[in-house]
Amino acid sequence: MRILNFGSLNLDIVFDVDHIAREGETIASSRREVLIGGKGLNQSIALSRAGAEVYHAGAVGVDGAVLVQALKDAGVHTRYVQKVEGPSGQAVIQLAADGQNTIITHMGANGCISKAFIDEVLSDFTRGDLLILQNEISNVPYAIERASRSGIQIAINLAPITPPVFEYPLDLVDILIVNETEGAALAEENGESGYESILSKLHQRFPHMLIVLTVGKDGVLCCDRGQSYRYGVYRVPVIDSTGAGDTFSGFFIAYLTRGSSVPEALEYASCAGGIAVTKKGAAACIPTRDEVEAFRRENTVSYI
Ligand code: RIB
Numbered sequence: 001m002r003i004l005n006f007g008s009l010n011l012d013i014v015f016d017v018d019h020i021a022r023e024g025e026t027i028a029s030s031r032r033e034v035l036i037g038g039k040g041l042n043q044s045i046a047l048s049r050a051g052a053e054v055y056h057a058g059a060v061g062v063d064g065a066v067l068v069q070a071l072k073d074a075g076v077h078t079r080y081v082q083k084v085e086g087p088s089g090q091a092v093i094q095l096a097a098d099g100q101n102t103i104i105t106h107m108g109a110n111g112c113i114s115k116a117f118i119d120e121v122l123s124d125f126t127r128g129d130l131l132i133l134q135n136e137i138s139n140v141p142y143a144i145e146r147a148s149r150s151g152i153q154i155a156i157n158l159a160p161i162t163p164p165v166f167e168y169p170l171d172l173v174d175i176l177i178v179n180e181t182e183g184a185a186l187a188e189e190n191g192e193s194g195y196e197s198i199l200s201k202l203h204q205r206f207p208h209m210l211i212v213l214t215v216g217k218d219g220v221l222c223c224d225r226g227q228s229y230r231y232g233v234y235r236v237p238v239i240d241s242t243g244a245g246d247t248f249s250g251f252f253i254a255y256l257t258r259g260s261s262v263p264e265a266l267e268y269a270s271c272a273g274g275i276a277v278t279k280k281g282a283a284a285c286i287p288t289r290d291e292v293e294a295f296r297r298e299n300t301v302s303y304i
Contacts, residue, residue: 007040008136046250127151243282
């Protein structure tokens with residue numbers, strides 16, 4: 001099985017702030033950095049650090065050499081990353097003192113993924129291969145349909161959730177990874193009836209799917225064609241939660257494709273996410289497999 005991640009590459013402009021700016025408020029940042037990011041790029045690096053061989057497809061702008069180099073440095077194949085006119089994707093991130101964030105993205109080059117380019121890349125992949133998607137590039141629904149027609153398995157991390165998502169052909173997807181906000185929106189729940197209810201509604205709607213619902217400080221719930229699993233969290237100091245979800249997704253898929261059971265993949269992905277929040281930066285925070293193994297030996301998971 002070959003793994004293709006068709007996803008965004010962003011320059012993350014990170015502003016350290018005391019607290020997230022409220023509506024109408026102007027605040028000063030104590031530090032500004034431009035870091036490597038994008039949910040697609042972060043997940044490719046996580047997959048590779050978890051030991052998977054991964055091909056990244058996407059687009060960068062004239063300022064994107066640093067993004068391609070970051071993928072190469074992590075051992076990701078970059079032959080399907082296009083260079084287009086204009087700027088690369090960007091994210092403006094407020095990083096608060098408690099490690100929480102807000103993110104505003106601008107698609108830039110990520111919005112230049114055409115149906116023709118998707119056809120061209122997917123023609124190199126075949127039945128039994130795996131396509132990984134997030135929701136930060138253009139023509140995601142087309143990529144799902146095109147991959148499905150070729151018998152390619154599809155995993156999607158449906159982030160960020162946007163109005164068009166409700167029209168995506170999600171019944172063609174094999175693995176769905178969402179957080180509680182995305183899951184509640186997709187399940188048409190307000191979240192008040194609890195995580196199990198969200199998961200159960202998603203399972204009713206997509207009974208064939210492996211569904212992963214990450215629920216922040218409460219860990220993760222999962223339903224694999226009717227079989228349910230839960231995994232807790234590691235109590236660690238949170239420095240920056242940016243990229244922790246991408247780290248989790250990349251490790252989860254990498255371990256599954258390397259033959260781990262669902263509970264084992266959840267455990268390793270949770271360890272990787274637990275390390276990611278203790279470091280700054282979306283891509284810079286992603287641990288190696290050895291670091292994850294060591295963390296797993298030295299830490300105990302807790303359940304609320
Ligand atoms: O998930 C974190 C990522 O979301 C950031 O790197 C940012 O670029 C946005 O895509």
